[in-house]
Amino acid sequence: MSCRPTRNAAFADEAHDGDGTGAYPVLRQSFVLASDYIEERSPTGLPRSVNPKLCNVSASVVMGTLPRRDHFATFDTNLFVSGQVTCFFRRLRTGMGQTRTVIIDELRVPIVLAPMAGGPSTPELTVAVTEAGGFGILAAGYLSATEVAARIAATRAATDAAFGVNLFVPGPATPPARFADYLAEIGADHELGASRYDTDDWEAELDLLTESPVAVVTCTFGCPTRAEIARLHAVGSEVWVTVTSVAEALIAVDAGADVLIAQGAEAGGHRATFTDRVTDDAVDPLGLLALLQLLDAAVDLPIVATGGITTGAGIAAALAAGSAAVQLGTVFLRCPEAGTNPVHRAAVGTSEPTMLTRAFTGRRARGVRNRFMVEHSANAPVAYPEIHYATAPLRARARAAGNRDDANLWAGQTQALTPELPAGDLVRTLAADTKTALDKALSRRIQSC
Incomplete structure (x- = not known):
């Protein structure tokens, strides 16, 4: 393997990407790795820290994107193959002013697909977002490992690009006495299923x-242990942890996370808090802009912003506030590739406000307001996933009957702005609108004091 450290020399054969922004150079003849990540070759011909399972062999010439122009090394192109090679990039967490890139640094479009468990997340949606230049994430929530494996296989069959998988970090079981009265209350009017706990x-x-690694593993509802993160790092996966506060971010940094996903209170679906407590309801949850500023001052990891973003202007605001990318969910609910059920799909893009509730699942979540939420939120205890399983039959019946008042309609605060477009077109539209918004903001004159 030829390996020579260079500075800027690798850019002799660069060309700008085709979207006209010139944001990222595209290397035509060689792939580059940060020089602080050069490792001894293994018998596979790849660096030892790279798991060959992450690669899909489909071309002899690699085309990749490179976000920074400082201290790179070039490698013979025949050692690398197109596809999920992008996950080799990593950012150093601290020390000596060095940085190592993560996968979001090289995206053509700084858009990450949120993992919308329970139906909307599909391999087709993941592929469409990825092929349009963003980064797709599959939801593993509520699925068995066998079902997740099938979705990973379907995604790999449709694209050579890198993608991620989201996991729910399990919490403790809830004693039945804490939610028995609540189930009795809603059981008076609805046939319920069995409450149960699982991981x-x-x-x-x-x-x-x-065993079958993906480029990125994201985590919600908690932070994996250092040992669990180390297991994923050992096979070449980045680990991103969703946080809602500085305290949670510090836990994730200490555990070895590569990226933080900052979830503002505006976000649709479940709050990603490590611990859901009724006593915290008296304190306003942090909105996204406030959270981004606090995290930027407290930690030195790349941040993906999520919560209430459905427009290019929203993306521009998050990027200006320090995020490396945004994670979007609600805006994709009406895409034809999404598995959103018809009742949910019809409720999104309306003027109905959203609200936070534990009524459906026993964990705080944001959805389009309906009768069930209004009637039962005040008495709903913290008991997830027990209440989630108990109410599953009534929600399924509501969806089958077209009854929006008894179905969970997860969506963020800006759901009224959600368009109905194919996912690829939506990504491209958002990218163009983001550039326009950034240009407009930069064109504004700042008056001197």
């Missing part, structure tokens, strides 16, 4: 993702 197949899914 969402956590251990089996971790095993799956170490």
Whole structure:
């Protein structure tokens, strides 16, 4: 393997990407890795820290994107193949002013697909966002490891690009006495299922993702242990942890996370808090802009912003506030590639406001307001996933009957702005609108004091 450190020399054969922005150079003849990540070749011809399972062999010439022009090394192109090679990039967490890139640094479009568990997340949606230049993430929530493996296989069959998988970090079981009265209350009017606790197949899914790695593993509802993150790092996966506060971010940094996903209170679906407590309801949850500023002052990891973003202007604001990319969910709910059920799809893009509730699942979540939320939110206790399973039959019946008042309609605060477009077109539209918004903001004159 030829390996020579260079500075800017690797850019002799660069060309700008085709979207006209010139934001990222595209290397035509060689792939580059940060020089602080050069490692001894293994018998596979790849660096030892790179798992060959992450690569799909489909071309002899690599085309990749490179976000920074400082201290790079070039490698013979025949050692690398197109596809998920992008996950080799990593950012150093601290020390000596060095940085190592993460996968979001090289995206053509700084848009990450939110993992919308329970139906909307599909391989087709993941592929469409990825092929348009963003980064797709599959939701593993509520699925068995076997089901997740099938979705990973379907995604790999449709694209050579890198993608991620989101896992729910399990919390403790809730004693039945804490939610028995609530289930009796709603059971007076609705036929319920059995309440039960499970870990969402956590251990089996971790095993799956170490045996069949993906570029990125994101986590919600908590932070994996250092040992669990180390397992994923050992097979070449980045680990992103969703946080809602500085305190949670510091835990994730200490555990070895590569990226933080900052979830503002505006976000649709479940709050990603590590611990859901009724006592915290008296304190306003942090909005996205406030959270981004606090995290930027407290941690030195790349941040993906999520919550209430459905327009290019919203993306521009998040990028200006320090995020490296944005994670969008609600805006994709009406895409034809999404598995959004008809009742949910019809409720999004309307003027109905959203609200936070534990009524459906026993964990705080934001959705389009309906009768069930209004009538039961005040008495709903913290008991996830027990209440989630107990109410599953009534929600399924509501969806089948077209009854929006008894179905969970997860969506963010700006759901009224959600368009109905194919996912690829939506990504491209958002990218163009983001550039326009940034140009407009930069064109504004700042008056001197």
